[in-house]
Amino acid sequence: MVIQRHIRDKIFMMEEVINLPASLSNYRNDHWENLPMVPYSDLTGAVSSLSERGRKVMIVTGFYIPAGEPPATETDGPPGALILAEGLKDLGMEVSLLSDEYTLPTLKAGLKILNLSEKEIPLICFPIEHSDLHNVSPLSHRFVEELLNGPLGLDLSHLIFIERVGPNHTLESFLAQKRNGPPPIKEFETILPIPIRNRCLNSHLEDISRFTAKTHLLVESLMEQNSSVETIGIGDRGNEIGAGRIPWEVFHENSTTYREPVFCCRIPTEYFISCGISNWGGYALMIGVALAKERMDLIEKVTSEREGKILEYLIHHGPAIDGITCRPDLSVDGIEFKDYIKVIERIKEITFE
Numbered sequence: 274m275v276i277q278r279h280i281r282d283k284i285f286m287m288e289e290v291i292n293l294p295a296s297l298s299n300y301r302n303d304h305w306e307n308l309p310m311v312p313y314s315d316l317t318g319a320v321s322s323l324s325e326r327g328r329k330v331m332i333v334t335g336f337y338i339p340a341g342e343p344p345a346t347e348t349d350g351p352p353g354a355l356i357l358a359e360g361l362k363d364l365g366m367e368v369s370l371l372s373d374e375y376t377l378p379t380l381k382a383g384l385k386i387l388n389l390s391e392k393e394i395p396l397i398c399f400p401i402e403h404s405d406l407h408n409v410s411p412l413s414h415r416f417v418e419e420l421l422n423g424p425l426g427l428d429l430s431h432l433i434f435i436e437r438v439g440p441n442h443t444l445e446s447f448l449a450q451k452r453n454g455p456p457p458i459k460e461f462e463t464i465l466p467i468p469i470r471n472r473c474l475n476s477h478l479e480d481i482s483r484f485t486a487k488t489h490l491l492v493e494s495l496m497e498q499n500s501s502v503e504t505i506g507i508g509d510r511g512n513e514i515g516a517g518r519i520p521w522e523v524f525h526e527n528s529t530t531y532r533e534p535v536f537c538c539r540i541p542t543e544y545f546i547s548c549g550i551s552n553w554g555g556y557a558l559m560i561g562v563a564l565a566k567e568r569m570d571l572i573e574k575v576t577s578e579r580e581g582k583i584l585e586y587l588i589h590h591g592p593a594i595d596g597i598t599c600r601p602d603l604s605v606d607g608i609e610f611k612d613y614i615k616v617i618e619r620i621k622e623i624t625f626e
Contacts, residue, residue, distance in 0.1 A: 297615070326503065357559045435551055441471065
């Protein structure tokens with residue numbers, strides 16, 4: 274199906290809202306580290322891909338905060354993944370959710386509050402290799418092979434990552450990126466010495482590789498096979514899977530701190546959606562696909578009351594914590610729910626204008 278022009282215009286407006294919402298202009302400027310990624314964002318392409326060719330979808334999420342009180346997955350990622358999964362299922366697609374041991378309980382709680390069973394939306398646990406041998410991953414490679422060739426992976430049409438941390442660059446990944454002009458090798462090697470390459474880093478440059486299942490291997494396996502599975506990444510800082518589409522020097526040249534060119538992820542996806550908070554990207558993707566398929570009933574289900582109940586349930590029964598405050602607050606990335614939900618409400622409003 275070809276998305277009509279007036280729907281494309283609405284999707285473009287949604288993409289503007291999720292990247293720099295006017296309603297949150299009072300929040301500190303350095304909260305919006307996503308802005309350098311905006312030129313590489315393609316919500317319209319992702320919506321077109323799913324609405325035209327979406328049949329069987331696997332959604333990956335989970336960003337663990339080991340220093341949290343309590344240690345838990347963050348509130349950015351699982352809500353967006355769950356709402357997207359529910360919406361795509363209601364559109365007739367087969368959907369599964371994948372994460373590791375630190376986020377799976379939160380997704381299980383999410384299915385419960387949404388009154389969905391694991392028969393309707395299967396949950397997949399990707400094993401964690403508790404080792405710093407980052408380049409030797411026999412367990413993970415075997416799991417990926419079995420998953421992609423098993424009942425949940427066969428005939429997959431889409432693989433989607435929402436706020437899923439991935440490894441930072443190696444020299445090989447840096448040189449392989451598409452760019453205008455020669456690669457800034459000297460700057461890369463100075464900023465990213467060998468010992469800290471190919472690591473999963475949070476925004477404080479803490480290495481959380483040993484707490485993170487190697488879900489990026491799913492993308493690498495599909496790329497090696499030249500697979501027809503289409504991949505989508507959603508992120509808000511650049512350390513998420515999908516941001517590897519963006520040349521490393523973009524993070525270096527636009528860095529608000531020295532950290533962005535260190536933690537930016539090397540794993541690309543075919544489509545990348547930039548946003549101020551990754552959940553917003555998940556909602557925008559679901560609402561965009563529902564709009565393209567003229568399923569306004571699915572969009573009407575999204576209300577501040579419902580989304581607040583879902584978030585609160587995940588916090589207390591997941592558990593899940595705010596990635597900025599590192600506490601079980603009713604907030605996402607330091608933004609209180611009453612402000613956070615305004616963006617989702619605005620996305621919904623656009624569809625009915």
